[in-house]
Amino acid sequence: MSDPMRIRAQLKDGGITEVRVLMAHVMETGQRKDSAGATVPAHHIQSISATHNGKAVLSAQFGPAVSQNPVMNFSFKGGAKGDKVTVSWTDNKGGKRTDEATIS
């Protein structure tokens, strides 16, 4: 079980909703070695999806090149104040996390 994501969704001028997400994840590349010389197994987010009122507004595939605790910004049209934005990720070890935020 990982830490919750931090999600900030704001309605901006022109009806565009800007969403900023901070995901807490180690994002191990699988190429690092620990102090004993053993390879640290890869552990990173593979896919991300975001939905607004149940409708997909973003889907992305992440790989080992993305940094630890990644921050992602995106925006979409059609959001209204009080709507829910849901973001979820899945990592290569089958770990999942889904969090929700209200547009303000």
Next chain:
Amino acid sequence: MFSLRNCFSVFIAALTTCAAVVNATPSSLGRPATPAEIKAWDIDVRPDFKGLPAGSGSVKLGQEVWEAKCESCHGVFGESNEVFTPIAGGTTKADMTSGRVSGMVLGAKNAAAQRTTLMKLSELSTLWDYINRAMPWNNPKTLTTEEVYAVTAYVLHLGDIVPADFVLSDKNIREVQKTLPNRNGKTRQHGLWNVGDKPDVQGDKCVANCVKATTIGSSLPDYARNAHGNLADQHRLIGAVRGLNTAGAVASNVTANTPKSTSSTPDPLKLAQQHACTACHGVANKLLGPSLTEIHKKYAGTVDVVSVLAAKIKAGGSGVWGAIPMPAQAHVPDADIQAIAAWLAAGKF
């Protein structure tokens, strides 16, 4: 703080000596600082929270202030590593219980690659005092007491130290101090270069026969006052400038100088201040980024210079002026970016 007050009076006296009469005795110089002057200067908050003004501020208000004034450098979650090192991150619930951030312990398995502010913070008064004294960087000491409490609370919330509906006040700040992740992280008994060594200085010897009062034995002669150029022009344009104007006559320089207005068109400058451009770019002097005058000179001959500058402001970048990157300014409205770019291109600062 009493000894600091004495120092302050001496400091005023010393300043006046340099500026005014050369051969006068120190006792005839200056005046004691007024209670109001001392109150304005005496803003420090000590670890026992002495000096902390009464008040409170919520995480919610803190978020509003953060997004208006802090986010452009520190990132929306205090995570940004672009301009300064990150503020939040690297602390766990277990650290809050133990009072020592495990990622900072020497040889720890989970040793952190980078230390954040909240990992290092051992006294909450330091965070409050620093925000109050030095933030926002382009306009320090402009936050109200409530806003300082609120921003402190928001920073603590970013580190999951307080909940989202928390209201920090002078009443409960001691309780929060007891939950800081690194509150037991301070050590005194360690070497200067090698942490495992014994301390270089024991600090156990009392010095006797200290000088009780300072006597000013010399001062700068008139002909040497301007030897290094006008000191007033060499001070940073941030805050109240007390640099001596050494260019003019002696008698007229007793009072503090204020920086001369550098703006003939106030509107774009105000925009630049509002969007915190001036935090990193001085008008004529280099701060973190190049000065506005330098930028104007570099791009003076460029074709379509306004849109080139506008694109650069919006996208940010690095490498043109050195290694320190400028973050993207996509949150600034396009009209404002255009106005600032046109102002930069015109060069009439």
